[in-house]
Amino acid sequence: MKIFxxxxxxxxxxxxxxxxxxxSIDLMEKAAMACTNWICKNYGEQLPVxxxxxxxxxxxxxxxxxxxxxxxxxxxxxIILHHSPNASAxxxxxxxxxxxxYPDSIHHVHEIKDLPPVPENALIADAIFGTGLSRPAExxxxxxxxxxxxxxxxxxxxxxxxxxxxxxxASSAHMPVIKAHHTLSFEFYKLAFLLPExxxxxxxxxxxxxxxxxxYIAQTPARYQVTEATHIHDIYRPRKPFSHKGTFGHALxxxxxxxxxxxxxxxxxxxxxxxxxLLTCHVPRCGYDIIQISVPSAMCLTDEQKDHxxxxxxxxxxxxxxxxxxxxxxxxxxxxxxxxxxxxxxxxEHYHSPMVLDADALNILGASPHLLRKVPQQSLLTPHPKExxxxxxxxxxDIERLELLSEKARALQLNILxxxxxxxxxxxxxxVWFNATGNAGMAKGGSGDVLxxxxxxxxxxxYAPKEAMLMGVYLHGLAGDYAAAECxxxxxxxxxIIRLLGKVFLELRKYA
Ligand SMILES: NC(=O)C1=CN([C@@H]2O[C@H](COP(=O)(O)OP(=O)(O)OC[C@H]3O[C@@H](n4cnc5c(N)ncnc54)[C@H](OP(=O)(O)O)[C@@H]3O)[C@@H](O)[C@H]2O)[C@@H](O)CC1
Ligand SMILES: Nc1ncnc2c1ncn2[C@@H]1O[C@H](COP(=O)(O)OP(=O)(O)O)[C@@H](O)[C@H]1O
Ligand SMILES: [K+]
Numbered sequence: 001m002k003i004f005x006x007x008x009x010x011x012x013x014x015x016x017x018x019x020x021x022x023x024s025i026d027l028m029e030k031a032a033m034a035c036t037n038w039i040c041k042n043y044g045e046q047l048p049v050x051x052x053x054x055x056x057x058x059x060x061x062x063x064x065x066x067x068x069x070x071x072x073x074x075x076x077x078x079i080i081l082h083h084s085p086n087a088s089a090x091x092x093x094x095x096x097x098x099x100x101x102y103p104d105s106i107h108h109v110h111e112i113k114d115l116p117p118v119p120e121n122a123l124i125a126d127a128i129f130g131t132g133l134s135r136p137a138e139x140x141x142x143x144x145x146x147x148x149x150x151x152x153x154x155x156x157x158x159x160x161x162x163x164x165x166x167x168x169x170a171s172s173a174h175m176p177v178i179k180a181h182h183t184l185s186f187e188f189y190k191l192a193f194l195l196p197e198x199x200x201x202x203x204x205x206x207x208x209x210x211x212x213x214x215x216y217i218a219q220t221p222a223r224y225q226v227t228e229a230t231h232i233h234d235i236y237r238p239r240k241p242f243s244h245k246g247t248f249g250h251a252l253x254x255x256x257x258x259x260x261x262x263x264x265x266x267x268x269x270x271x272x273x274x275x276x277x278l279l280t281c282h283v284p285r286c287g288y289d290i291i292q293i294s295v296p297s298a299m300c301l302t303d304e305q306k307d308h309x310x311x312x313x314x315x316x317x318x319x320x321x322x323x324x325x326x327x328x329x330x331x332x333x334x335x336x337x338x339x340x341x342x343x344x345x346x347x348x349e350h351y352h353s354p355m356v357l358d359a360d361a362l363n364i365l366g367a368s369p370h371l372l373r374k375v376p377q378q379s380l381l382t383p384h385p386k387e388x389x390x391x392x393x394x395x396x397x398d399i400e401r402l403e404l405l406s407e408k409a410r411a412l413q414l415n416i417l418x419x420x421x422x423x424x425x426x427x428x429x430x431x432v433w434f435n436a437t438g439n440a441g442m443a444k445g446g447s448g449d450v451l452x453x454x455x456x457x458x459x460x461x462x463y464a465p466k467e468a469m470l471m472g473v474y475l476h477g478l479a480g481d482y483a484a485a486e487c488x489x490x491x492x493x494x495x496x497i498i499r500l501l502g503k504v505f506l507e508l509r510k511y512a
Pocket of ligand 2 (some may be wrong): 359419423439441446450451505
């Protein structure tokens with residue numbers, strides 16, 4: 001799903017109005033109807049509904065929702081906040097329609113002391129500012145938003161299109177924003193909904209269709225997208241009947257150190273459960289029995305060192321040796337011992353195909369930034385936010401961090417993701433995708449190690465790096481969702497994610 005900017009959403013509106021008999025006021029009526037239906041489906045008419053409206057089209061939506069709810073027998077009230085002397089044309093039309101039919105339903109607010117008391121059981125709808133917010137709210141409007149944001153604690157708050165005060169495609173850090181339990185958003189995800197800094201603001205996001213023309217959406221390029229199941233169905237290639245283990249690549253996984261062999265085991269299992277043909281693990285001597293016993297399908301090479309790895313570069317020291325492996329995955333539980341860092345530098349001198357770098361491999365790069373330039377182009381880097389900061393530095397807010405992510409992916413020609421609720425994936429072509437599968441049950445040690453194994457496996461099987469990243473992150477999250485459905489977010493572990501990869505692939509095959 002494409003994520004459009006506020007300007008592109010206005011253009012989609014204008015395009016629909018120009019190419020269909022639908023007028024701008026009709027579009028507002030459709031938006032208001034979609035919200036009204038949603039409210040009626042979820043809340044009974046015994047609850048009073050207080051709808052806070054601004055002076056633009058978001059306020060216009062609020063006025064139309066008030067009328068439609070009153071038509072259905074709800075006790076709805078529109079509270080109009082006069083932040084500007086000029087109402088938009090469609091706001092004015094809806095104001096007149098409401099005043100004509102339900103003159104007592106309107107309350108005007110010109111300054112903060114005019115805000116009416118709200119009964120304890122009321123439902124609150126926030127239609128003050130939508131995607132037209134062009135600057136942070138100031139003066140008494142900032143105070144009003146601040147005051148209204150406290151309704152969250154005692155009432156159910158429903159934001160219309162976007163919580164007021166939130167910028168659709170800029171950072172709203174440190175700005176007053178309404179906090180909502182639900183956001184009813186028209187047609188598109190807004191970039192703001194995917195940023196961790198806004199996690200507490202939108203509540204559950206529901207995308208309501210209002211009939212914008214699909215041609216505009218199809219024709220218009222978007223810098224940001226959310227991965228959908230259909231994208232993954234297009235990428236997935238089922239195994240052919242006459243294939244053999246060589247068809248699916250030989251992966252070399254360099255992982256583990258004393259006390260962190262579990263990370264290597266999880267990565268190795270995930271790699272095999274995603275379909276790699278052959279897997280060799282390079283581990284310190286302390287890890288030999290562990291790998292051989294817990295991952296019998298994998299081969300095992302041991303390092304000279306007992307507790308950390310220091311000579312793994314020797315596995316690919318000659319072109320002939322390197323050609324044995326289709327891909328290298330490195331990092332989970334690896335540790336950052338000086339010998340390990342030295343061997344990583346040597347490895348990067350010898351090995352020039354795309355690889356997967358995670359965890360301590362990234363921490364080593366962060367401590368020696370000159371090594372980043374040696375990482376083979378098209379490699380996959382999988383930092384969580386702290387690792388990202390060690391690699392590329394601090395940023396003031398999430399939008400700047402996203403820009404930095406995208407800039408580094410382009411400049412270094414690497415596929416770099418940034419883990420989170422909506423993992424962001426930046427590609428050398430400048431595009432940025434978000435993944436929506438996954439859940440908070442995955443916020444546990446080991447989940448990331450599983451992802452490294454999955455990505456290494458997909459590269460081993462010959463998926464192109466961008467496809468491998470899009471697909472791997474999606475499948476990882478989906479397996480996590482199946483695990484949570486089966487045994488709860490609390491009880492699930494990284495091993496459940498691995499186990500449920502089977503169900504994910506069975507599901508994928510249905511669409512092959
Ligand atoms: N296709 C769709 O998705 C459809 C979208 N629709 C709806 O339209 C909404 C967008 O409407 P919109 O463009 O009129 O802007 P909106 O958000 O109401 O705010 C603009 C008003 O706020 C003001 N203002 C701005 N910043 C301010 C500030 N900091 N402090 C104070 N004032 C400030 C600004 O004043 P000005 O900047 O001109 O001074 C103007 O008065 C969208 O979110 C959705 O709800 C549906 O109706 C139909 C289909
Ligand atoms: N709240 C969440 N919602 C969705 N996915 C999550 C959530 N928390 C964590 N994850 C996913 O779990 C993984 C955790 O990775 P990471 O922090 O590297 O874990 P570890 O290194 O301990 O294995 C990431 O892929 C991340 O996207
Ligand atoms: K709003």
